[in-house]
Amino acid sequence: MIPAFFGFLIGTILGSLVKALADRSLREETFSGRSYCPKCKKSLVWFDLIPILSYFVLGGKCRYCKSRIGIEYPLVEIGMGILTGLLFFLNPIISPSLIFHVFFITILGIIFLTDLKEMLIPDSIILPSIGISLIYLMIFDNYFLDSLLTGLVIAGFFLILIIITRGKGMGGGDVKLGMFLGLGLGFPNGILALMLSFFSGAIFAVALIILKKKKFGQVIPFGPFLVLASLISLFWGTNILNWYLRFPNF
Template sequence: MIIFLMFVFGALIGSFLNVVALRLPSEERFWRGRSHCVFCNKLLHWFELIPLVSFLWQGGKCRDCKKNISWRYILIEIATGGLFSGTYYFLSGQSLFYFWPTLICYLIIISVLEIIFLIDLKEGIIFDLLIWPFIVLILVFWILSGANWLIFLLSGLGCAAFFGAQYLLSRGKWIGAGDIGLGFLLGAWLGFPAILVALFFSYVVGALIGLVLIILKKKSWASSLPFAVFLIPGAFFALFWGHRIVSWYIGLVGRF
């Protein structure tokens, strides 16, 4: 039951994240002004703003101009619901004293990562405002929670250095400057060795999707893809399955 409520809560937050990601790059003041249709600017009624339900009920179209509302919105609502309920389930073994602060911190980081994902997907940029305050947040959280925070700090620095080297070698062609900060944030959040799982996942999925796009002739070998779009799903994958994959791998290597 609580898992279901977490899904509903996540879907509501997801619908808010969509708005933030849409308005942040355009400098539209997102804390003011009611939601409107992106095509005809018509203000939306409350019943057009219910996550998932409104989209399905209206058949994915604006009630006025009948233009198709992007699938991106409903996918993000579902994904956020899934991530929130998944995180709740994932942390549920912890003691209550540790559970709530960790849950709140993780849900904030997940939400910010989703905004970074959406903006990078559409605009190909990563805002520093969405990176550095949250690196501070996660490091303060590790220190307060009594975790071995040095490991998380070093994982963050290591991941940032790894991207920084690629940035310098390729003169910014393989990877953007914004990915360096994102690498720091993800390393400091996931820690070692889970960050390696996130990196591995991102490179494999990124290479596969890149190859498919080249075969479909949507991209050429020279064009680059926004890397955060692979890195962030990779981080979510590593959050839930990272430790299991690492222990499986160690077991596999140990046999030789």
């Protein structure tokens, strides 16, 4: 349990980073520079930036202008804490692969937020992440070619969908995200993530239409489904595939 707790603490710090990078990439700001209150623009000091705790100590308000701080700050910190804790629990030994997967879920966290908020997967986030993944895989992973091929297949599949549907429902960001998650998950987990994202996305879309929240043909961002499916594949992909393969093929 000690690795899991350690992972949780690291994850909460990464959660602050995820939220900051998501906001900054949507505002097209640089990623360096101190954190500040979005309302009064005052720079925050270190004790305003302790994950989860600061939010509750300050009662969810800015220390200076008393404007409300969104509940999404502590939620993202807790969410990233749980995910990173789970990652450390499942892989308790520090290795290049563990560090790479911490990086992988951090980037997925940022994309989840930006796509949910503005239906945007920023190039400033996803392109360097693809580059870093390629370098990591080339140096550390014996299955580099499998992962590269998985990424290309998923990205190519999305590209064909975009051409067929003339860009309705999916965008170039999804192509790049497909490449990234193919690299991060490899084969067969990357393909599993693709299938899970379509299942969950379709169920969600039908539910929205039935509940009359959306009309048929209206756009919902697909990135969040890809992110959730990728996380499930990362943590339980092998279990799901083993379970599935126990059944005789139809």
